Amino acid sequence: MKILIATEKPFAKTAVDGIRKIVENAGYELCLLEKYTDTSQLLSAVADADALIVRSDKVTKQVVDAAAKLKIIVRAGAGFDNLDLAACSQKNIVAMNTPGQNSNAVAELVLGLMVFMSRNKFNAGTGVELKGKKLGIHAYGNVGRLVACIAKGFDMQICAFDPFIKKEIIQADGVIAVDNIEELYSNCDYVSLHIPANEQTKKSINRKLLNLMPKGGCLINTARKEIIDEDDLLKLLEERADIKYATDVAPSNILELQQKFDTRVFATPKKIGAETAEANINAGLAAANQIVNFFKHGDTTFQVNR
Ligand code: 3PG
Numbered sequence: 001m002k003i004l005i006a007t008e009k010p011f012a013k014t015a016v017d018g019i020r021k022i023v024e025n026a027g028y029e030l031c032l033l034e035k036y037t038d039t040s041q042l043l044s045a046v047a048d049a050d051a052l053i054v055r056s057d058k059v060t061k062q063v064v065d066a067a068a069k070l071k072i073i074v075r076a077g078a079g080f081d082n083l084d085l086a087a088c089s090q091k092n093i094v095a096m097n098t099p100g101q102n103s104n105a106v107a108e109l110v111l112g113l114m115v116f117m118s119r120n121k122f123n124a125g126t127g128v129e130l131k132g133k134k135l136g137i138h139a140y141g142n143v144g145r146l147v148a149c150i151a152k153g154f155d156m157q158i159c160a161f162d163p164f165i166k167k168e169i170i171q172a173d174g175v176i177a178v179d180n181i182e183e184l185y186s187n188c189d190y191v192s193l194h195i196p197a198n199e200q201t202k203k204s205i206n207r208k209l210l211n212l213m214p215k216g217g218c219l220i221n222t223a224r225k226e227i228i229d230e231d232d233l234l235k236l237l238e239e240r241a242d243i244k245y246a247t248d249v250a251p252s253n254i255l256e257l258q259q260k261f262d263t264r265v266f267a268t269p270k271k272i273g274a275e276t277a278e279a280n281i282n283a284g285l286a287a288a289n290q291i292v293n294f295f296k297h298g299d300t301t302f303q304v305n306r
Contacts, residue, residue: 001028003291004049006042008057010034012277015284022288026296046070053287061087072294074287077102077274078142079224081197085305094294096302098286100142102279106222107146109273110192111154113220113246121266130154136188140165144194148175159184185212190220197224207232213243221247222273237261248273
């Protein structure tokens, strides 16, 4: 049985060592394709793989079709918008993610970006404090919940909007569960995005919504670039000299935004939300264990293409 790790952005070595141990203890073989630069390399590497572990790597229909023996793909991470689920289902390939495993790394980055933007991107000049400000969490999943938990340490007032989670669950964490999305954006000095990228959410963060933010509002996006209406964001930054935007998932028009609004816009040079040793180890080892449990016991917990 051949388990392939295909990562354009490799896991930390400690994570790969841990994955290897799990795979080899189960009697399987581990193969590595790291930092590949062309899809053709992925297409040939998957040809004889029984299982595949990826991060944000695009697993298209072409990749799935090239993998004649593939039975399971695990996206070591939360978002699975990089997997063609229909193509997987068509070939009876089980697709999974590893929810929660890298959430803390992303949540810590959110607070880091908030401090960075509030202190003029660490340049001289008077900044503002997070204490007492309102933070809006747009979607209260694994990352959103941890952002709330850390933000409490900053003594922020925290609101959240998530139509898929019962208000009582949000309120049990000492977080105000607002009734609608407009209320979240109108009331909060900072809004942190934690929605997935799918047909319902793409471009859903638009000018109408962002324009509701109070004076000095700061939007933090560690989720996906596709959820932002990029033309609207540009227009809003032009119209409102008080609005700030910090992101770990740079929009396509980042150069233009940086040129025009350097003091108010920040994007990490590469997506680094889950780039910690701990997150790599948690997500990588979970992926390996899920594959072994699938082959040994038929366990399909965390399957996302049912
Ligand atoms: C996720 O969805 O888990 C995060 O966006 C991390 O993605 P990455 O594995 O590409 O760093």
